[in-house]
Amino acid sequence: ALERYTYDPSVHVETIKKDSARRVLFLGDPEDTKTPFEQQVRFAEAVRGAGHHAGFIRIDAKDEHNHGATRYVFIAAGLCAKGASDAEISAAMKSKVPVKTVQTSALKSQTPSAK
Numbered sequence: 001a002l003e004r005y006t007y008d009p010s011v012h013v014e015t016i017k018k019d020s021a022r023r024v025l026f027l028g029d030p031e032d033t034k035t036p037f038e039q040q041v042r043f044a045e046a047v048r049g050a051g052h053h054a055g056f057i058r059i060d061a062k063d064e065h066n067h068g069a070t071r072y073v074f075i076a077a078g079l080c081a082k083g084a085s086d087a088e089i090s091a092a093m094k095s096k097v098p099v100k101t102v103q104t105s106a107l108k109s110q111t112p113s114a115k
Contacts (some may be wrong), residue, residue: 010046024054031066055086
């Protein structure tokens with residue numbers, strides 16, 4: 001019988017080039033049947049432990065393998081581009097709010113106040 005081989009990227013974290021401007025957000029579903037959730041969390045923690053800005057956000061993937069994160073990735077990427085904090089992005093993932101309706105602190109601080 002063939003054994004299932006699982007590649008664990010957390011053993012190669014030291015090869016990730018440091019970049020203080022980069023933010024990495026990992027999105028994972030605890031019910032994922034393709035990539036073990038514990039492995040996803042371990043990788044995110046290893047990246048953060050190596051000094052990178054990294055966060056982990058639980059999602060509800062809702063596909064056959066609970067692995068597809070595409071609908072969340074576009075929301076997260078849009079919010080990153082708008083300057084949203086990790087907490088704001090995490091909240092949007094939980095509420096599944098479309099990007100254009102989320103008010104971020106970065107956007108609020110750039111808006112001129114009415115006089």
